[in-house]
Amino acid sequence: MVIVEFLGPIGKAPIQIEANTLADVSAKLKEDAELTGWLEKCAVAINDSMVSDLSVSLKEGDRVSILPPVCGG
Amino acid sequence: MVIVEFLGPIGKAPIQIEANTLADVSAKLKEDAELTGWLEKCAVAINDSMVSDLSVSLKEGDRVSILPPVCGG
Amino acid sequence: MELYQGPLDTKKIFSRWLDEQLTSNYGAYIPFVGIIRAEDGIEALSFDIYEPILQKWFDEWQARAIQRGAIVKMAHSIGDVPVHTSSYASAVFSPKRRVALELIEEFVEDFKANAPIWKYDVKNGKRIYAEDRSTPMDGAGLLA
Amino acid sequence: MELYQGPLDTKKIFSRWLDEQLTSNYGAYIPFVGIIRAEDGIEALSFDIYEPILQKWFDEWQARAIQRGAIVKMAHSIGDVPVHTSSYASAVFSPKRRVALELIEEFVEDFKANAPIWKYDVKNGKRIYAEDRSTPMDGAGLLA
Numbered sequence: 001m002v003i004v005e006f007l008g009p010i011g012k013a014p015i016q017i018e019a020n021t022l023a024d025v026s027a028k029l030k031e032d033a034e035l036t037g038w039l040e041k042c043a044v045a046i047n048d049s050m051v052s053d054l055s056v057s058l059k060e061g062d063r064v065s066i067l068p069p070v071c072g073g
Numbered sequence: 074m075v076i077v078e079f080l081g082p083i084g085k086a087p088i089q090i091e092a093n094t095l096a097d098v099s100a101k102l103k104e105d106a107e108l109t110g111w112l113e114k115c116a117v118a119i120n121d122s123m124v125s126d127l128s129v130s131l132k133e134g135d136r137v138s139i140l141p142p143v144c145g146g
Numbered sequence: 147m148e149l150y151q152g153p154l155d156t157k158k159i160f161s162r163w164l165d166e167q168l169t170s171n172y173g174a175y176i177p178f179v180g181i182i183r184a185e186d187g188i189e190a191l192s193f194d195i196y197e198p199i200l201q202k203w204f205d206e207w208q209a210r211a212i213q214r215g216a217i218v219k220m221a222h223s224i225g226d227v228p229v230h231t232s233s234y235a236s237a238v239f240s241p242k243r244r245v246a247l248e249l250i251e252e253f254v255e256d257f258k259a260n261a262p263i264w265k266y267d268v269k270n271g272k273r274i275y276a277e278d279r280s281t282p283m284d285g286a287g288l289l290a
Numbered sequence: 291m292e293l294y295q296g297p298l299d300t301k302k303i304f305s306r307w308l309d310e311q312l313t314s315n316y317g318a319y320i321p322f323v324g325i326i327r328a329e330d331g332i333e334a335l336s337f338d339i340y341e342p343i344l345q346k347w348f349d350e351w352q353a354r355a356i357q358r359g360a361i362v363k364m365a366h367s368i369g370d371v372p373v374h375t376s377s378y379a380s381a382v383f384s385p386k387r388r389v390a391l392e393l394i395e396e397f398v399e400d401f402k403a404n405a406p407i408w409k410y411d412v413k414n415g416k417r418i419y420a421e422d423r424s425t426p427m428d429g430a431g432l433l434a
Contacts, residue, residue, distance in 0.1 A: 008194045008264030009275035026289040040290035043283035048198040052285040066289070067196070069280035072222060072263030073180045073234045073254075073387070081338045081408030082419035099433040113434035116427035121342040125429040139433070140340070142424035145366060145407030146243070146324045146378045146398075157305045164301065164323070168374060173327045176394070179308075179319040183385065230312060241327065243402075247395045250320070254387060 002062045004029070010038055010068055022046075023054045025064055043067045075135045077102070083111055083141055095119075096127045098137055116140045147204040148221040149195060153231035163219050163237055172216075172239040174246035178254050180234035182227050190228045190268040191276075199262045207253060216240035218253055222261075226268055260284055291348040292365040293339060297375035307363050307381055316360075316383040318390035322398050324378035326371050334372045334412040335420075343406045351397060360384035362397055366405075370412055404428055 002019050006012040012034065019025045022044065029035050044051050045065040046058070058064070077098060078087040085107065092098045095117065102108050117124050118138040119131070131137070148159075156179050164175065182191050204220055211218045219237040227233040236253060240246035260283050266273040292303075300323050308319065326335050348364055355362045360382055367377040380397060384390035404427050410417040 007196050007262065009266070009277075022289065029289055040287045041282045042289065043286045044288045045199055048202065050199070050283075050285060052288060054288060065196070065199070067199070067262055067283055067286075068264065069277065069282045069286070070261060070263055071258070071265040071276055071280040072193070072195075072261040073258055073265075080340050080406065082410070082421075095433065102433055113431045114426045115433065116430045117432045118343055121346065123343070123427075123429060125432060127432060138340070138343070140343070140406055140427055140430075141408065142421065142426045142430070143403075143405060143407055144409040144420055144424040145337070145339075145401055145405040146409075157301070157308065160304045160321075161301045171327050171329075171374070173325055175323040175325060177304075177321055177323075178387075178390075179321075180387070181317055181319060183315050183317045185315075230315070243322075243324070243398060246322075247398065251391045251395070254391065258387075 001060065002058050002064055004064045004066065006066045008068050008070075010035075010042075010066065019058050019064075021055055021057050022051065022064070025058070026054065029066075038066070038068060041069050074133065075131050075137055077137045077139065079139045081141050081143075083108075083115075083139065092131050094128055094130050095124065095137070098131070099127065102139075111139070111141060114142050147201060149197065150221065150223055151225050152223060153227045154221055154223055154233065154235055156232045156235050159221050159235050163239075167217075167239050170239065172241055174240050174243040175237065176246045176250045177235060177237040178250055179232055181232050182229045184229040186267065188229065188267045188269055189271075190226045191233060192226045192266040192268050192273050193223055193233060194264040194266075195222065195224050196262040203261055207256070211238065211249060211253075214240070214245050214249065216245050216249055218249070220257075222263065291345060293341065294365065294367055295369050296367060297371045298365055298367055298377065298379055300376045300379050303365050303379050311361075311383050314383065316385055318384050318387040319381065320390045320394045321379060321381040322394055323376055325376050326373045328373040330411065332373065332411045332413055333415075334370045335377060336370045336410040336412050336417050337367055337377060338408040338410075339366065339368050340406040347405055351400070355382065355393060355397075358384070358389050358393065360389050360393055362393070364401075366407065
């Protein structure tokens with residue numbers, strides 16, 4: 001199981017899912033109608049490191065963060 | 074007569090000379106061996122306005138300022 | 147990196163950063179201060195921050211600055227910040243002005259693009275995500 | 291534009307400039323602070339200023355800044371300024387960060403090239419013109 005958390009304005013509680021890669025996470029999240037608008041605008045981190053490759057493998061307990069568009073300052 | 078003043082590090086007292094144009098001022102100042110090293114590095118103002126044209130005409134009492142290389146900050 | 151609940155005391159921050167580097171022999175100090183503008187009838191802006199990734203982002207910038215002989219500083223607000231007060235301060239110290247001028251621009255622009263901070267307008271006490279002013283981070287869309 | 295005998299109190303200046311623009315609704319405030327570096331065995335730097343032309347130079351910059359919706363500020367020291375203290379502070383206020391970042395760079399670079407200020411190293415109490423670090427102003431050589 002990995003934990004997926006949704007940051008900032010997404011306003012959704014963390015979920016636990018079975019996933020061996022980020023591609024699995026993607027497939028799972030696309031099933032959630034609430035998230036479809038967000039996914040194309042969101043960046044992704046695993047255990048607080050930004051990632052840019054869908055094939056990265058996940059291990060038990062990994063934390064995947066979904067980061068919506070930002071505007072600090 | 075116009076007044077020629079030498080700013081900053083030139084360290085020379087103001088002088089009064091006869092001059093109808095800046096070209097006359099140039100000719101006069103070139104006679105001063107002390108100034109030959111400065112002239113090619115110095116900018117010029119008339120009555121506190123920067124000028125870039127030798128043919129500009131001067132009138133009685135005009136003040137010509139000789140400005141050596143700068144380094145504020 | 148410093149995070150504060152509510153508005154920043156930018157005068158204190160400016161002074162403290164200066165004092166911290168008093169004998170470091172830097173020749174140029176360029177702070178950038180962000181002030182909340184009164185517009186669109188907002189009372190305040192409000193901010194969420196994801197600190198672990200912000201800290202990493204900042205630490206990477208610090209390493210980059212040090213390679214160029216400089217250092218960076220940053221402070222940001224969490225929660226509500228009323229109009230005409232400050233939510234953001236950053237700064238560069240560098241031996242020479244060129245590096246400082248270049249770095250402050252790169253640092254502030256990358257901050258706007260990639261610091262994990264979310265902004266909300268506050269109107270009638272309600273928080274509204276400032277979506278139209280927000281930027282997808284580098285690598286956005288990976289899961290789409 | 292402000293000129294002071296000796297070092298600048300940059301903390302006071304930073305705060306006062308901020309207070310002066312408190313309700314002007316600018317969103318970005320970028321000061322630039324120049325600090326005297328200890329190098330080449332100097333005790334201080336020392337400055338001569340020709341104020342009438344500096345004031346004109348500054349007024350022209352203010353007009354240019356206002357055309358872009360911004361304003362500029364400047365303070366400089368006259369006479370001796372010991373190492374690790376400040377001789378120069380300038381700033382831009384602008385509604386948005388892009389204009390502020392562009393203006394502070396242009397303003398500081400043009401200041402270095404064209405503000406009528408002469409710098410001297412102070413060593414053993416003696417003033418030595420910093421000729422190697424000085425720049426001929428625009429139009430230099432007219433009389434040569």
